[in-house]
Amino acid sequence: MANTGTPLVEMRDISIAFGGIKAVDHVSIDLHPGEVVGLLGHNGAGKSTLIKCLSGAYKADAGEIYINGAKVDINNPRDAREYNIETIYQTLALADNLNAASNLFLGREIVGAGGFLDDSAMEAETRKIMARLNPNFRKFNVPVSALSGGQRQSVAIARAVYFNAKILIMDEPTAALGPQETQMVAELIQELKKQGLGIFLIEHDIHAVMDLCDRAVVMKNGHRVGTVNVNEVTDEDILGMIIMGKKPPQAV
Amino acid sequence: MTDTPTHAPQGSDAKLGPIARFIRDTELDTRMLGMVGALLLIWSAFHFYPIIAGLFSGNGLNMGAGLFITPRNLWNLSVQTSMTGIMATGMVLVIITRNIDLSVGSIVGVTGMVMGIVQVNILPPMLGLGSPVIWIITALIGIVLGALIGAFHGWLIAYRAIPSFIVTLGGMLVWRGAAFLTADGKTIAPVDTTFALLGGGPSGSVGAVGSWIVGILGCIAVLWIIQAGRKTRTKHGFPQRPMWAEGVLALLGCGVLIGAVLVVNAYTWPKGIVDAYVKANPDVVVPEGGLQISTGFAIPVLILIVVGILMTILMTRTRFGRYVFAIGGNPEAAALSGINTKWMTLKIFSLMGLLSGLAAVVASARLNAATNALGTLDELYVIASAVVGGTSLAGGVGTIYGAIIGALVMQSLQTGMVLIGYGDGSYRMIAVGVALVLAVYLDNLYRKKTK
Incomplete structure (x- = not known):
């Protein structure tokens, strides 16, 4: 893919430390519209930490973030949402005791006259978007704790899609899912990509990365090992980068 | 939320018994039905205990009528419940967000003392x-003082990350001590005469006509809510309740309201107060057999009802309430959704303080005095009311009406023990303690079964 235009997201020289341990050490990554960039590395390599600086969960100690070429300040999740950045967390950031509609609209509720919640409108909207994403979804009036992993994931994805995300961060979106549900998420990613979204995909499964991503960024011990175009490398090349931190010649 | 089994799936009629079908169609909260059932059971047990005990003792001395389900006792019960009930509605929010507030009794003490000094020593010379x-x-x-104290506790908990148990345990000691120091341990009495009406009593009640107005307004509200619900469901094409179920709900709602009006109106002013009233108003014509004046709803009960309605609207119809539940269900998810959880915590504790201040108004008015012991141990009854009413200490679950029914259950046990002759404190405490543990155990069983 020719990534010549202005990147959708550019994170430059990001560093963040926790109690003296450098979780992310001068890492730069970028993302273009309609592109899926995989982030790989061992547990503790710093990929989730890096991406949380973009989603507003953490604030980087140093470094800059550019959205469409303009420098931005992201101090909290609300700021991230202003820039149409939506995150789907590994831990499925849903409030278990609330139903699908309440979760989908959490923090951005539809209010009617007098500032009161319009639950019926929210449920109707939720029914519409779920009909598109997961037509088999029926459990609109039970707490999401009663849903399966795939159903919960579709609520989390619906949340991102409904609010017109331009930049989507997915932290192991299929970790808790069965094969069929994984397939559903994969198809959804292709669909969103076609619509011109940029997607950061944090993933452990190399096959998923080879299938879904355009480029892959490998991290180790808080450093960036390298970035590769997925169609120019083999599984072994990427494994070598993850395990030994060995940079293949095609990488940049 | 336990109160949202709305539009259950249709079409499995064959498998359901008549009761299950009734509950499904009316969409009543089964947990609430259980609590109301338990309440009625407690009431009848206390009511019939003296009669049964009289039969067994054989001497016939105790074979009097039951004392519990009488207009007089139910009226007293409603007044005694209001103070705990007001605070329990706030404790629901605190517990839903996985916190606890042990300081509410002491906040009642200190705000009560300050109000006593203000209305007896400071304002009369000025006004x-x-x-x-x-x-x-x-x-x-x-x-306002209660709200400020609560806000301070909330600030320590949210922005200084001190556990709420510790902050409010400290607060419980500090504010009780402060209540003593406010007037060097003196009792301030009597309070302002208008202020005293807020505590209830025959003159602090709205009488027969006022009670009917309250009851009829309530009935109109019930019908309006049912009507508005049908309208929204039609608008979005959601399935409707069957008409007969709507009818049953309307009858139940209005029936309870009118029943309550009849009960409080059946309780008439005690003879001594009527005599004093007649003496003060010589132009009143006293009919044969003495003057009967209906007491009607006591003002503190009306305060509790208004607080209950406002808090229910707050919890179910506003963003604030939605965020309280979200924080309780998953604090991390709530923060990631852009909810300012610290600010929310501060506001929740401030609201709890505000309600404690309001409870102090009712308590000191009812006592017609401000004492530094006002509200002692109330925190425990308030927490127990919320928990008996279905608020989960694990967070995320609870309802306002549940807490009010819980307060009524706890108060019924206390009053009932007194009425059957075990009112000397120790038996009463044992009964209340056992009831608390039993209620939580039964609730666990219920939740497991409905999961």
């Missing part, structure tokens, strides 16, 4: 004794 604005200024000062 003249018996000035009609004294009670308003006094009550506002108490309520």
Whole structure:
């Protein structure tokens, strides 16, 4: 893919430390519209930490973030949402005791006259978007704790899609899912990509990365090992980068 | 939320019994039905205990009528419940967000003392004794002071990350001590005469006509809510309740309201107060057999009802309430959704303080005095009411009406023990303690079964 235009997201020289341990050490990554960039590395390599600086969960100690070429300040999740950045967390950031509609609209509720919640409108909207994403979804009036992993994931994805995300961060979106549900998420990613979204995909499964991503960024011990175009490398090349931190010649 | 089994799936009629079908179609909260059932059971047990005990003792001395389900006792019960009930509605929010507030009893103590001094020592010289604005200024000062103390606790908990148990345990000691120091341990009495009406009593009640107005307004509200619900469901094409179920709900709602009006109106002023009233108003014509004046709803009960309605709207119809539940269900998810969880915590504790201040108004008015012991141990009854009413200590679950019914259950046990002759404190405490543990155990069983 020719990534010549202005990147959708550019994170430059990001560093963040926790109690003296450098979780992310001068890492730069970028993302273009309609592109899926995989982030790989061992547990503790710093990929989730890096991406949380973009989603507003953490604030980087140093470094800059550019959205469409303009420098931005992201101090909290609300700021991230202003820039149409939506995150789907590994831990499925849903409030278990609330139903699908309440979760989908959490923090951005539809209010009617007098500032009161319009639950019926929210449920109707939720029914519409779920009909598109997961037509088999029926459990609109039970707490999401009663849903399966795939159903919960579709609520989390619906949340991102409904609010017109331009930049989507997915932290192991299929970790808790069965094969069929994984397939559903994969198809959804292709669909969103076609619509011109940029997607950061944090993933452990190399096959998923080879299938879904355009480029892959490998991290180790808080450093960036390298970035590769997925169609120019083999599984072994990427494994070598993850395990030994060995940079293949095609990488940049 | 336990109160949202709305539009259950249709079409499995064959498998359901008539009761299950009734509950499904009316969409009533089964947990609430269980609590109301338990309440009625407790009431009848206390009511019939003296009769049964009389039969067994054989001497016939105790074979009197039951004392519990009488207009007089139910009226007293409603007044005694209001103070705990007001605070329990706030404790629901605190517990839903996985916190606890042990300081509410002491906040009642200190705000009560401050209000006592304000209305007895400070305001009368400024405004003249018996000035009609004294009670308003006094009550506002108490309520605002409570809110400020609560906000301070909330700030320590949210922004200084001190566990709520510790902050409010400290607060419980500090504010109780402060209540003593406010007037060097003296009791301040009597309070302003208008202020005293807020505590209930025959003159602090709205009488027969006022009670009917309250009851009829309530019935109109019930019908309006049912009608508005049908309208929204039609608008979005959601399935409707069957008409007969709507009818049953309307009848139940209005029936309970009218029943309550009849009960409080059946309780008439005690003879001594009527005599004093007649003496003060010589032009009143006393009919043969004595003057009967209906008491009607007591003002503190109306305060509790208004607080209950406002808090229910807050919890179910506003963003604030939605965020309270979200924080309780998953604090991390709530923060990631852009909810300012620290600010929310501060506001929740401030609201709890505000309600404690309001409870102090009711308590000191009812006592017609401010004492530094006002509200002692109330925190425990308030927490117990919320928990018996279905608020989960694990967070995320609870309802306002549940907490009010819980307060009624706890108060019924206390009053009932007194009425059957075990009122000397120790038996009463044992009964209340056992009931608390049993209620939580039964609730666990219920939740497991409905999961």
